[in-house]
Amino acid sequence: MVLVRLQQVELAFGDHVLLNKVDLDIQSNERVCVVGRNGEGKSTLLKILNREVTPDDGRVQYSDMLRVSALQQELPKSVDKKVYDVVAEGLGETGEVIAAYHAETAKGADADLNVMEKLQTRIEAADGWSWQQKVDAIIQRLNLPAESDFARLSGGWQRRVMLARALVSEPDLLILDEPTNH
DSSP: OEEEEEEEEEEEETTEEEEEEEEEEEETTOOOOOOOOTTSSHHHHHHHHTTSSOOSEEEEEEOTTOOEEEEOSSOOSSOOSBHHHHHHGGGTHHHHHHHHHHHHHTTGGGOOHHHHHHHHHHHHHTTHHHHHHHHHHHHHHTTOOTTSBGGGSOHHHHHHHHHHHHHTTOOSEEEESSOOOO
8 A cells, every 4th residue: 555655746945956756655564765965855855755845846645544753863952841741742632631641640649630630531532541551652662761851861862752752653654864873
């Protein structure tokens, strides 16, 4: 099954042409590696696949219900969150609710029961409990310190957290833009 199809895709920034009549099919369970010199459009191509950039010309088709997740080249700056929250954000809005519930339960006896009840209702409506289990499982599998501050981690640990964030949604297409050996 084709996950993404690019046909005659073109993209330029001013006079600098990055992509010229690119054709590409990515099938399910396929692994693709894009190799090229710096500034030749590799990251831009990945951004098109991740729906972050629209090409100037050509056609891009995504399969129905395609879940795409990406591990970007650069680590985010100034993230003032716990590791658990950063990983849960990989689930979008449902992850934000799960992270809020997790933060509230971490308060123990000081937790606001009304807030917890509202969050529980939203989690149940989104089938969030199964996603919460996936957050917990990926954190455990990658041996991440869930309650640590993301900003205080080394670059290698931050990269590992961002990988967990990309994996937690169980994407059909996982984009790794220059993954490192961390």
